[in-house]
Amino acid sequence: xxxxxxxxxxxxxxxxxxxxxxxxxxxxxxxxxxxxxxxxxxxxxxxxxxxxxxxxxxxxxxxxxxxxxxxxxxxxxxxxxxxxxxxxxxxxxxxxxxxxxxxxxxxxxxxxxxxxxxxxxxxxxxxxxxxxxxxxxxxxxxxxxxxxxxxxxxxxxxxxxxxxxxxxxxxxxxxxxxxxxxxxxxxxxxxxxxxxxxxxxxxxxxxxxxxxxxxxxxxxxxxxxxxxxxxxxxxxxxxxxxxxxxxxxxxxxxxxxxxxxxxxxxxxxxxxxxxxxxxxxxxxxxxxxxxxxxxxxxxxxxxxxxxxxxxxxxxxxxxxxxxxxxxxxx
Numbered sequence: 001x002x003x004x005x006x007x008x009x010x011x012x013x014x015x016x017x018x019x020x021x022x023x024x025x026x027x028x029x030x031x032x033x034x035x036x037x038x039x040x041x042x043x044x045x046x047x048x049x050x051x052x053x054x055x056x057x058x059x060x061x062x063x064x065x066x067x068x069x070x071x072x073x074x075x076x077x078x079x080x081x082x083x084x085x086x087x088x089x090x091x092x093x094x095x096x097x098x099x100x101x102x103x104x105x106x107x108x109x110x111x112x113x114x115x116x117x118x119x120x121x122x123x124x125x126x127x128x129x130x131x132x133x134x135x136x137x138x139x140x141x142x143x144x145x146x147x148x149x150x151x152x153x154x155x156x157x158x159x160x161x162x163x164x165x166x167x168x169x170x171x172x173x174x175x176x177x178x179x180x181x182x183x184x185x186x187x188x189x190x191x192x193x194x195x196x197x198x199x200x201x202x203x204x205x206x207x208x209x210x211x212x213x214x215x216x217x218x219x220x221x222x223x224x225x226x227x228x229x230x231x232x233x234x235x236x237x238x239x240x241x242x243x244x245x246x247x248x249x250x251x252x253x254x255x256x257x258x259x260x261x262x263x264x265x266x267x268x269x270x271x272x273x274x275x276x277x278x279x280x281x282x283x284x285x286x287x288x289x290x291x292x293x294x295x296x297x298x299x300x301x302x303x304x305x306x307x308x309x310x311x312x313x314x315x316x317x318x319x320x321x322x323x324x325x326x327x328x329x330x
Contacts, residue, residue, distance in 0.1 A: 001047050002271070002296040004278055006078075007173030007199040009152035011121055013078050015271055016293050017050030018043050019204055019282035023065060024058030026227045031284050033065060040069035042286050044076050046293060052176075052202070052280045053115075054082035054126055055107050059092060063114035071116035079115060080202075082126035082156060082176075083107035097327055099129030101140035108149055124154040124176055128330035134158075134166050142170035154202070159329050160193035167197040177329075179203035179277070181212060181251065181269050182235075182244070183319055184312045190329060194276065203279040206270045207263055209233060211244055214252045214262035218242045234317035243316040250311060254304050263288075267295030269308050 002015040023039070024030045031039070040051070051070075053062045063081060070077050083104055086095045111120060123144060125137055134155075144150040154174035155166055166172050175194050177186050179201060186201075194201050207213050209228060218241060222229035228236040235244055251262045258265070263281075270279050281292045300308070320328055 004200070004275065006122060006152060006202075006278070007276075008171065009122075009173040011078055011152060011173070013050035013278065014047055014293075014296075015278050016048070016267065016296055017052060017078075017202075017278065017280040018048050018289065019280035020051055020053045020062055020066060021057045022282045022284055024062035025225070026057075027282075027284075028223050028225045030058060030061060031065075033068060036065045036284075037069045039284065039286055039289070040066065043289055044073065046290055048289070048293070049076060050078045050080070050278070050280065052080045052204070054124075055111060056082065056085050056087070056126060059087055059089070060110060060114050063111055067114050067116035074117055078121045079117065080122035080124065080154070080174075081111050081115070081120050082124040083111070084126040084129060097127045097129045099125055099132040099134075099137035101136075101143075104137070104140050104144075108144060112149065119149055119151060121151045122154050122174060123150040123152070124156045124174070125158075126156050127327040128155070128158050128162055130326065130330060134162050135169050138166045138169040138172075145170070154199075157328050157330065158190060160189040162330060163190055163193040163197060163199070167199075172197060172199050174200045174202050176202040176204055178205045178319055179270060179279075180206045180208050181266055181308050181311055182208045182247075182315045185319070186329065195274075199276070201274075201277045203270050203277060206279045206281050207266050208235070211235065211248060212251055212262055212266040214248055214255070216241070216245060216248075218245060231321055234321055235315065235319075237317060240317035243314075247311045247314055250307055254300075254307065258298070260294075260298065261291060263292060264295040264298055265300070265304075265308075267292055268298035268300055269305065271296060272300055272305065
């Protein structure tokens with residue numbers, strides 16, 4: 001099992017964790033509670049000990065699911081959760097990002113109650129609040145560390161400048177950002193800052209929201225409740241999807257030559273970039289989880305890496321639509 005420390009926090013985890021968002025929302029209907037708990041228990045048995053959730057996911061439903069699964073085996077898991085984005089409690093509509101201490105206090109108490117624990121191992125600001133100085137937000141988060149409610153702090157989708165300013169207030173253990181063969185925009189900015197401050201990158205969507213698994217075809221149509229529908233994910237719009245799937249053929253070719261699968265190649269690429277990178281692919285299926293874990297056993301050759309490195313410059317479509325871009329790399 002490949003183990004890596006989260007920044008300089010002293011928290012060591014399997015380099016491949018589990019992103020839990022899709023268990024409750026955004027990729028279709030929520031998984032039934034019994035099945036979700038069974039999957040999370042099976043993940044522990046398979047060697048996963050880093051589980052990533054957020055207040056945002058299912059408006060608390062995802063944290064409740066993890067609480068149901070882990071309350072009686074808390075010592076076996078490292079739980080990361082996040083706060084910041086605010087949603088309408090009736091409609092679920094996204095309203096704002098609130099990094100204030102008042103909102104943080106409310107959020108952490110809800111998270112602790114839903115997770116059925118007395119502490120969170122890694123607590124992130126989910127998106128940067130453009131109205132609140134990062135020093136103010138991180139200063140408030142640092143109080144949670146002093147109070148024993150949180151062990152380490154992180155930021156999600158933060159710029160290099162924001163990371164440095166935050167770290168000057170309190171050590172930042174992790175930056176969570178999208179990072180994959182198809183998404184490398186953080187390399188010249190925030191990823192360098194991660195190295196400078198001694199933090200880790202926790203790479204979400206290492207499989208390109210499913211694109212890099214090789215299972216999609218140009219006629220793919222997202223189902224109900226799948227946020228890849230419409231304009232919310234530009235890389236899945238018709239013409240972009242067709243072009244991006246042509247790039248996936250290179251990943252599939254490398255996988256076929258190794259008698260493995262594209263998802264494992266994509267995960268191996270992410271983990272092979274640096275020793276301070278971890279990743280949290282998500283899935284609702286045990287077979288996929290077990291397959292993803294095998295990606296840690298693959299060491300790509302220089303030639304394979306070069307072929308994969310060449311793909312990002314040809315990807316069509318932004319990571320997020322313009323309406324959501326202001327809090328990305330902020």
